Amino acid sequence: MAERPKGKIIAANEFPLRGFLKCPQCGRHISGSGSKGKKNVYYYYHCNSKCGYRHSSNKVNSAFEKELEKYDYNESMNSLIKEIILRNFKSIQENIDSKKKEFSIQIANLINRLDSAREKYLEDKLDFEDYQIIKNESKKRIDELEMELQNQKLSRKNLDIKAKLDQVLDILPNLSKLYLKGDNETKSSILCSILAEKLEFEETTFRTPKLNSTLAQIVLINNQLRSKKKKKRKHF
Numbered sequence: 001m002a003e004r005p006k007g008k009i010i011a012a013n014e015f016p017l018r019g020f021l022k023c024p025q026c027g028r029h030i031s032g033s034g035s036k037g038k039k040n041v042y043y044y045y046h047c048n049s050k051c052g053y054r055h056s057s058n059k060v061n062s063a064f065e066k067e068l069e070k071y072d073y074n075e076s077m078n079s080l081i082k083e084i085i086l087r088n089f090k091s092i093q094e095n096i097d098s099k100k101k102e103f104s105i106q107i108a109n110l111i112n113r114l115d116s117a118r119e120k121y122l123e124d125k126l127d128f129e130d131y132q133i134i135k136n137e138s139k140k141r142i143d144e145l146e147m148e149l150q151n152q153k154l155s156r157k158n159l160d161i162k163a164k165l166d167q168v169l170d171i172l173p174n175l176s177k178l179y180l181k182g183d184n185e186t187k188s189s190i191l192c193s194i195l196a197e198k199l200e201f202e203e204t205t206f207r208t209p210k211l212n213s214t215l216a217q218i219v220l221i222n223n224q225l226r227s228k229k230k231k232k233r234k235h236f
């Protein structure tokens, strides 16, 4: 614990969420500070602007620990979750591959059209103006399609998570415990790997956090599996 001027006290352990919080009132970064009372030190998260946002760090930290518990599930679900995710990926990949193929065919057709227009023009079967129109139109469309093709290739690359999936599934069922037991560094790396954007704490709870895509998918699958189970139970 190091003391700073103006009686401000900084204790890293009190602020595991520092760097991962955003002000719900004005959107700025949230900092952590401590101030000395008569008996105790009072730690709080506060907005960097003058908007006045300020909450006890204890309250925010434990609310987040509760939030994480929502994602806990039984490890035995992992094999089913993995199967569903890989199946989803396969269908997305197939969709991308068929789009890639379609774009390539369209590009090839346009190149043919352009070639034949050039030949016709050279054989005086097409006047210059018409040739120019065909040429410009085709080139513009080819550029657009090339761009689409590149986009599809990129999304295909980003989809390659097979290797990461096992790693994620390994820690995910007990994420809240890992976080609770972890030191500051562990907490940071958990936060880094699960969050897609900063957290916003309002009064007593967090706004539903935006999670990274793999985790978001797993949460969705778990919710679906849970509601299926519930329905079955009601049925009997």
Ligand SMILES: [Zn+2]
Pocket (backbone or CB within 6 Å): 023, 024, 025, 026, 027, 028, 047, 048, 049, 051, 052, 053
């Ligand atoms: Zn603010």
